[in-house]
Amino acid sequence: MNIYLDYAATTPVDESVFEYMKPYLTERFGNPSSVHYHGKNPKVIVEEAREEIAFFLGVKPKEIFFTGCGTESNNTAIKGLAFANLGERKNHIITDSIEHPAVLETVQYLGKFGFYITVIKPDKFGFVSPDVIDTYIADNTLLVSVMHANNELGTLNDIKSISEICRRKKVYFHSDTVQSVGKTELNLKDSGVHFASLSAHKIYGPKGVGVLYISEEVEVDKIDKLIHGGSQERNMRGGTENVAGIAGLRKAVSILKSDMNSDIENSRILKEHFIKNLTSHYGENVIINSPSVNSLDNIINISFNPYSLSVPEGMLPLMLDLRGISVSGGSACSSGSLKPSKVLTEIIKDERTVLSSIRISTGRYSKIEDMDALLSALKDIVKKI
Numbered sequence: 181m182n183i184y185l186d187y188a189a190t191t192p193v194d195e196s197v198f199e200y201m202k203p204y205l206t207e208r209f210g211n212p213s214s215v216h217y218h219g220k221n222p223k224v225i226v227e228e229a230r231e232e233i234a235f236f237l238g239v240k241p242k243e244i245f246f247t248g249c250g251t252e253s254n255n256t257a258i259k260g261l262a263f264a265n266l267g268e269r270k271n272h273i274i275t276d277s278i279e280h281p282a283v284l285e286t287v288q289y290l291g292k293f294g295f296y297i298t299v300i301k302p303d304k305f306g307f308v309s310p311d312v313i314d315t316y317i318a319d320n321t322l323l324v325s326v327m328h329a330n331n332e333l334g335t336l337n338d339i340k341s342i343s344e345i346c347r348r349k350k351v352y353f354h355s356d357t358v359q360s361v362g363k364t365e366l367n368l369k370d371s372g373v374h375f376a377s378l379s380a381h382k383i384y385g386p387k388g389v390g391v392l393y394i395s396e397e398v399e400v401d402k403i404d405k406l407i408h409g410g411s412q413e414r415n416m417r418g419g420t421e422n423v424a425g426i427a428g429l430r431k432a433v434s435i436l437k438s439d440m441n442s443d444i445e446n447s448r449i450l451k452e453h454f455i456k457n458l459t460s461h462y463g464e465n466v467i468i469n470s471p472s473v474n475s476l477d478n479i480i481n482i483s484f485n486p487y488s489l490s491v492p493e494g495m496l497p498l499m500l501d502l503r504g505i506s507v508s509g510g511s512a513c514s515s516g517s518l519k520p521s522k523v524l525t526e527i528i529k530d531e532r533t534v535l536s537s538i539r540i541s542t543g544r545y546s547k548i549e550d551m552d553a554l555l556s557a558l559k560d561i562v563k564k565i
């Protein structure tokens with residue numbers, strides 16, 4: 181048995197994405213910056229990809245910048261804006277405590293350069309309140325960074341309301357949309373964000389390609405670049421483009437246009453089936469950490485009550501792995517020891533409960549039988565005392 185229920189960590193490359201990428205690794209191998217014949221095809225595909233991705237996100241091609249991953253997109257937006265404003269009056273950044281480290285660590289790093297950082301606490305489902313953000317914005321606030329969908333909980337923040345507040349107060353707004361693109365309807369222009377980050381490997385594309393959206397309202401020559409040494413991507417990112425990866429991302433996005441709704445419906449059915457059966461077996465001894473509304477359908481985060489059930493604390497993903505099922509847990513292995521998840525610690529607090537949690541994330545190829553296998557493995561591992 182080999183069941184993959186960790187699609188929020190990464191997705192397999194769709195077969196047709198792989199086929200689409202191949203020529204850009206072989207006969208169309210040229211450098212898009214070359215003026216000769218071999219450079220033309222790669223240049224064309226990079227620009228076509230930019231157009232198709234922009235169209236899918238409801239924005240203009242010139243607002244799309246290719247990067248190496250979602251982490252790089254977050255770093256570029258946050259550091260790029262901050263470094264361009266170094267020594268200026270606006271030196272305050274607001275974020276929240278359950279951002280992905282690609283945002284949280286980047287913002288905290290800026291503290292070394294004299295930026296003041298406010299880290300807001302979300303509510304018990306991971307929602308960041310627009311009103312709370314409003315109260316923290318001051319005259320010197322430069323940037324607010326709040327993710328759209330949380331990667332551990334699936335919680336969907338109201339980024340439109342946050343954008344409205346930021347625009348009214350003339351503050352830039354960045355949103356990490358790595359987990360939400362392709363998993364829920366998202367039009368970046370309508371959302372009002374100034375910057376958004378996404379990643380190809382979360383949507384059946386290859387690893388090593390990301391996108392940073394920068395609204396045309398932001399003057400890009402006033403954003404410092406992260407990687408120097410070339411004028412690619414309108415001088416925003418030095419380095420030869422990952423042409424095959426960008427082609428793969430283009431194909432992945434074109435598949436989303438036709439398959440996104442059925443992907444979401446599939447995940448919705450699986451989530452409903454799983455939660456119904458789980459709660460009918462464990463009753464109040466299981467807690468659903470993901471919110472029931474304003475949440476992604478493909479992410480289900482649960483905790484077993486370690487005080488009323490026998491749970492192998494911190495070991496659940498490993499025990500499931502032994503049974504051929506891949507999920508992720510309420511802990512991460514760091515320097516050889518199990519550390520409780522920072523996100524869940526913020527939400528749940530009790531360390532034993534955090535260590536008794538798992539994140540199940542479904543995707544395009546997940547089936548009811550996968551959920552049934554997981555249910556039966558859990559019943560085998562987590563028993564009443």
Ligand code: PLP
Pocket residue numbers: 188189248249250251252280282327329330331356358359378379380381390
């Ligand atoms: N942001 C979020 C919310 C994520 O879930 C991830 C990956 O898990 C990232 C950023 C980082 O993306 P990448 O792996 O492309 O660097």
